[in-house]
Amino acid sequence: MRATYEALCEHGYTALTAQDIADGTDKSKSLLFYHYDSKEDLLADFLEYLSEQFDERVAETRALPPVERLAAFVDWFLYGPGEDDRQSFHVAMLELRTQAPYNDRFREKLRKSDDQLRETLEEILRDGLEAGEFxxxxxxxxxxxxxxxxxxxxxRQLTSGRDAYLRQVRAATATWVFDDLLAEGASFPADRDPSTLPGVDQQHRLAGDLGDDDRPDGETDADESDRG
Structure with a gap:
């Protein structure tokens, strides 16, 4: 999955080959196709994997106050300049989204991802109501x-390269939406550094998990497979 992520970010969907993915592992292309019938099968499994990882990241922030969880959710989309790994993740997802109108399997997986996002944000908002923060x-x-x-x-930022657009939308959301949403005494950290998630180590970010090889020194993909 890590090799798939890195290859997709580097080559894009159209130019991506099974060999590109295999080159990021110690496995051959023939071994990849022993497990997957096609590149499409592998990428469908990759989307399922992303959904599982997203659930884990959400669980790690669930103990935080609702306003902090809301800020973490906003940061996931409106990241700061220099957040290359997070941007690479969203580029990879955008690549796959462009295929969804023509690919039923991708559309099904992406629909599940969209449901996850919506349900996560709804949960944060409901918890904020119960806590009296919203x-x-x-x-x-x-x-x-x-x-x-x-x-x-x-x-728009990914397709135009205008990082300032994310900052503008973040500021406008804090001013025109969150000011009305938050209860008296609660405030949204509009000016904080969006390059970190509150209460969660940077190495736990989803994009970081996929893009960084944080296994013990000397461990290979084969070692990781042996550990299950």
Whole structure:
């Protein structure tokens, strides 16, 4: 999965080959196709893997106050300049999204990912209501609006290369949405450094997990496979 991520970021979907993925491991292309019938099968499994990893990252932030969890969610989309690994992850996902209109399997996996995002944000908003940190609102409608805004901002940034756009959307969201959403006494950290997630070590970021080889020194892919 790590090799798939790195190859997808480097080559893009159209130019990606099984050999590109195999080159990132100690395995041959023939061994990859022993487990997968096609490149499409491998990438469908990759999308499923991303969903599982996202669930784990959400679980790690669940003990934080709702406002901090909301900030972490915003950071996932509206990351700061220089966040190359996080941007690479979103580029890879954008590559796969462009195939969804023509690929039922990808569309199904991406629909699941979209459901995860929406349900995660709705959970944060509901918890904030129960904790008295947020004013009364409709969590489903608010989540739909925010995800559309963040996703749109990220896609525009990726396709235009304008990093300032993410900062502008973040600032505008804090001013025009969160000011009305937060209860009296609660505040959204609009000026904080979005390159880190609150309470979570940077090495635990999803993009970092996939892009960085943080296994013990000397361990290979084969060693990792032996450990199961």
């Amino acid at each position: 004013r009364e609102h409709d969590p489903e409608e608010t989540a739909a609006l925010l995800i559309a805004a963040f996703d749109g901002a990220r896609i």
